[in-house]
Amino acid sequence: MPDAQPAGGLPPEAHARLRRWAQQDGPMTTRARVVLLAAQGLRDAEIARRLGVSRQTVGTWRHRWQGAGLAGLRQRPRTGRPATVDEAEVVTRTLLAPGGSGASRAIAREVGLSHATVAAIRRRWRLAPDGPPAPHVPTRPPLPGADIWVMGLYVDQQRAVLLAGTRPAASGPATAAAVIGEDVLDGLDRALDAVRGTAVPRTATGADGTQALIRYLAAAAEHHPDIALHAVTLWDTAQDTARRTHQEADAARTRPPAAAGRVTFHQLPARSTWRGFLHAMIALDGTSHPESSRRVYLDLTSALERHGAVRGAGPYAPVCWLRGHVAEHLRALRTGAGAARRGASSGVNQIDLGSFNECVVIETVRLSGSITRGEIAHRTGLTQQSVSRIARSLLDRGILVEDAQRRATSGKPRTPVRLCGTAAHALGLHIDPEVLTAVVIDLDGSLVCTCTRPVSAEIEPGEFVGQAVALAREALENARGAVRDDGFLGIGVAVPGPVDIASGTVLAPPLLSAWDDLPLLYLLKDHFPCPVIIEKDSLAAAAGERWIGRDRRARDFAYLYLGTGVGSGLYLNGDLYRGVSANAGEFGQLCALALHRVDADGRPEILPECNPPVSVTGLAARGGLRAPGAALGSTAAYRAVGRAAAAGDPAAVAALREVAGAVGRGALGLVDLLDIDLLVLGGPFFTEDVAEFYLDEIGRTVNDFPTARRLRRVEVERSVLSAEAAAVGAASTIFHATFAPRLRGRARG
Structure with missing residues (x-):
């Protein structure tokens, strides 16, 4: 067994996970110990002697670690059907693969199954290889509807119940890439294992535990009235699980009329473990709904960890985590959505930049104000021919215009170019606890119009959103004569932090006490059929300073x-x-x-x-x-x-x-x-x-x-x-996203 000192050259997260595997008794134990010892500089022969395995085994796992990292260690030595197949694990790996739909052959190699087996599981769960998930979850009975959310989790030392929500039709492809990674799933696993591994208090057994679950489900039904709720039992240590489930269903039907019949009970799919199923449901939720970012599951992990921290300090209380509002529940706030769609600018962006070099040229022109083609080539390192070709294209599309000719010391006069301010416009909306501000600016940063409206920090979120939409629509209407439909790029929204950019959710800012996990981006997109970007207010101001300030910034x-x-x-x-x-x-x-x-x-x-x-x-x-x-x-x-x-x-x-x-x-x-x-x-x-x-x-x-x-x-x-x-600045973020030359790195979210 390797010692407890950190292994040299291993990333801290990978080292921590390898340590956990090395301390367990399972298929990953030897593999993790091989990597940990190899990181300490031991030769294959010494590792084989310490662990009592062959040198070939040591070499195999060293090479798999070097080639694929932790994922390589999870691969089995050969493909084929194992003794048991966790279908939910296949679903999870499929959904969390880059792009959200991993190829069946790649997933088969990763989990050690045949290609045919993986393809059959995908068909059974209705996961199309090249499309958004419209899943069929084969719980017993199956979950109805293709639009699935994770709504809550109830855990005591005897059982765990996952609360899922469904709607009849899928909401369409997600607008943001999945950001729920294995680090989130691992943290949730550890927190659940800690809760599950404690002794069962007497007060948590029998009718007391059942009644606590029923009260939790009743509260969930009241909190989420617009979504069908389903309680899926992840585990139950009682011997009479089936009888208990039917008793709970009977008890559920005795609840007050508002909640009666709202929650149905389900058992795990026959070919899934509780852990694999939980991971699969989180992956389905995260890839289908941009509102389901890693923040939701980090909140769940924190709730479980807080429960573990106070265990034994007082009377037992189960974990009763219930998700906050999802965007569909705020549909009543979206008054006049159809009229808004008809009245708002279409936001059809005809400015399609074809290359990074075009962005480089635009940025150079923007910083300089007015500049010749030769000066652009000198500053950017592009060839004169490339600059001339790009400039012609941008002039033809109206993004650049030619300025007055400059006399040259020799040769013909040179004609500088500058940005055409009227080529593009954007709307900026600033949401502040005291005042709402909407502006429309052109590509040069000149204000076309400004509208403001005082508000109260105690205003209800629905009314606040309604006023923000009305103010933005008023600004667009005032600017209609100056803004071309094909040059309106979108709406930037500046909000007080903290904000979850991946889902566009404002997370209870300190000075807006009435706002609690408000999915603002989701609501605004229902009113404005154009690109909408949400940014933290101070970051938006910095973006505007850079864009408007030109070479001064x-x-x-x-x-x-x-x-x-x-x-x-x-x-x-x-x-x-x-x-x-x-x-x-x-x-x-x-x-x-x-x-x-x-x-x-x-x-x-x-x-x-x-x-x-x-x-x-x-x-x-x-x-x-x-x-x-x-x-x-x-x-x-x-x-x-x-x-x-x-x-x-x-x-x-x-x-x-x-x-x-x-x-x-x-x-x-x-x-x-x-x-x-x-x-x-x-x-x-x-x-x-x-x-x-x-x-x-x-x-x-x-x-x-x-x-x-x-x-x-x-x-x-x-x-x-x-x-x-x-x-x-919020409006400038639209220009920045469209025109600024950036080498794409880590995805936002």
């Missing part, structure tokens, strides 16, 4: 967004940096750590200083300044303090400098961490009256205290955007 920078909260957007290595979950830029915790401000449990404090309208007005009031007719924390009160500061009021000046100092401490951490030399300040609360106070205080902090202050000077500049920075 051609280097790396951090954008500090002063809104209802302070966020940051990062432009690094020529592209917007979103991070793994597309939530990079959570600036408040950085400020809290820099100021040594933590809660009693050690968590970084949510700083009032990182909410300018609240902190500035509160500090000014404590200093003796009163804003007549304006409530503390309101936009009006903040602007009154700004005017007083500009007039020299000491209380207002002190309040602004204190808040700017806290923001500056967080900015110092960004500068030291990223080694950048440009900070850009903007946002709705970076007004003309207060700008100099923020610029001075933050500029002093980031230049006096950094570790490498002798090697660089950090410039702190005003944003080129207006107060509608996030809305303009």
